[in-house]
Every structure is written in structure tokens, then in C-alpha cells.
Amino acid sequence: MKPTRFETAIALIDKANTEDINTYQVFGIDYPKELLYSQRMTRKLLQFEPNASRALQIAARAQHICRWKIARDEYPMDRVGYLKWRETLKKMHAELTADILKQVGYDAEYIDRVTLLINKKFIKKNEESQMLEDTVCLVFLDYYFEEFAAKHPDEKVIDILQKTWKKMSAKGHEAALQLNFSDKNLSLIKQALEG
Structure with missing residues (x-):
């Protein structure tokens, strides 16, 4: 075929x-x-x-x-x-x-x-653009974040997490919080979200 x-x-x-x-x-x-x-x-x-x-x-x-x-x-x-x-x-x-x-x-x-x-x-304005941005952020968080966090000081990691979070939709946030993170990085995520 x-x-x-x-x-x-x-x-x-x-x-x-x-x-x-x-x-x-x-x-x-x-x-x-x-x-x-x-x-x-x-x-x-x-x-x-x-x-x-x-x-x-x-x-x-x-x-x-x-x-x-x-x-x-x-x-x-x-x-x-x-x-x-x-x-x-x-x-x-x-x-x-x-x-x-x-x-x-x-x-x-x-x-x-x-x-x-x-x-x-048109991120935030166009549904598909937002879905793509959410996917980019989720791929980073799921596959590359642990390695990134190991190479950088906590302040930089928190800053990047906050920037990443801002780009995402509520549905993206929900999906991100379902991913598996090490205890240390989960604590950095919590700090980023409280900041």
C-alpha cells in the first residue's frame, strides 16, 4: 500500500x-x-x-x-x-x-x-500553537530536565522552571505534575511554583 x-x-x-x-x-x-x-x-x-x-x-x-x-x-x-x-x-x-x-x-x-x-x-491565542508549546515544555520536563538541573545552580533551575510554567496552559501544568521527578527536582519545582 x-x-x-x-x-x-x-x-x-x-x-x-x-x-x-x-x-x-x-x-x-x-x-x-x-x-x-x-x-x-x-x-x-x-x-x-x-x-x-x-x-x-x-x-x-x-x-x-x-x-x-x-x-x-x-x-x-x-x-x-x-x-x-x-x-x-x-x-x-x-x-x-x-x-x-x-x-x-x-x-x-x-x-x-x-x-x-x-x-x-499566537501562543496563548491559538489552540494548536498552545498545544505545541505545551508539548515542547513537557518533552523538556520529561526527558531533559533532570540532566539540565544536575548541571546548573538551583536559582537558575528555578528561573527556567518559572519561565517554562508561564508558557504552558492549565492542561499542560496538569500533565507536567504527573511526570516522574527526583525528590530534589520535585522540591525545586515546588519552590518555582511558589515563587
Whole structure:
């Protein structure tokens, strides 16, 4: 049976991400970092919102497509440099995804919808944009937070938790509090939420 446009788009996003030069180890196995991240995004989105639209699923899968191609150190290592880097990345992710969607036959209106989601426009105003942001935050909290917290002082961890919490919806908060955290990090989360 011939794969659908959606299946082909997902396969092409994955193919691009398998080229990641960075790896991330899980249970002793090295994975291309952004391929693993994109699969975690899909898994978390469908746990969080089982009826997520195909457009939202594509945006989640392509959230970090080819992220390694624009290194953080190409921009000043301050807040302004960080924000500029993030904006440039979003634009690249959206353009690469738009090219894939064109290639598999999606129309301009559909491509614009996915691009809008990847560019994180209208968070808090657009339901799908908010779902995507919640998913990004949940993936961070579930898969990367413990490692992040181990490398940074508590004050920085609390600050990041507060910023993450602000971006999330009430439904996202509820899902976040169901995740498993170490006792130390659970205590940091409580401090962040009380702050």
C-alpha cells in the first residue's frame, strides 16, 4: 500500500534528522540527537492530545529539523544573541518543513498553517500553537530536565522552571505534575511554583 502524504512527510523529516552529527545516548545506545527529540515530540503530543491534527503532528515532528546546522556559538553568547539564534532556527525549521510539504503535495494553505505552528505564532491565542508549546515544555520536563538541573545552580533551575510554567496552559501544568521527578527536582519545582 502506498504511504500517505502525511506518512511520507514524517519519513522525510526523520530522514533529514538522521543526518544529525550530534548524538544522545539512551540505555547505552547512541541516537541522532534531533531524530530522538522529534520522535519524543510525537510521542508526547499524542499522549497529551490523542486527537491532534495531522498539521500539528507534522509541526511537532519538525520542531527541531536540522537544528545542528545553525550552531549557538554563531551568535553572541548573551540573551539577545540567544533570542536571535532561536528566531533564525525557527525560520529555518519552517522553511525546510515547507519544502518537504510542497514536495509531497500539500497546498499552500496547509503549508502556511504548519509554518505558523513551527514559528510559534499566537501562543496563548491559538489552540494548536498552545498545544505545541505545551508539548515542547513537557518533552523538556520529561526527558531533559533532570540532566539540565544536575548541571546548573538551583536559582537558575528555578528561573527556567518559572519561565517554562508561564508558557504552558492549565492542561499542560496538569500533565507536567504527573511526570516522574527526583525528590530534589520535585522540591525545586515546588519552590518555582511558589515563587
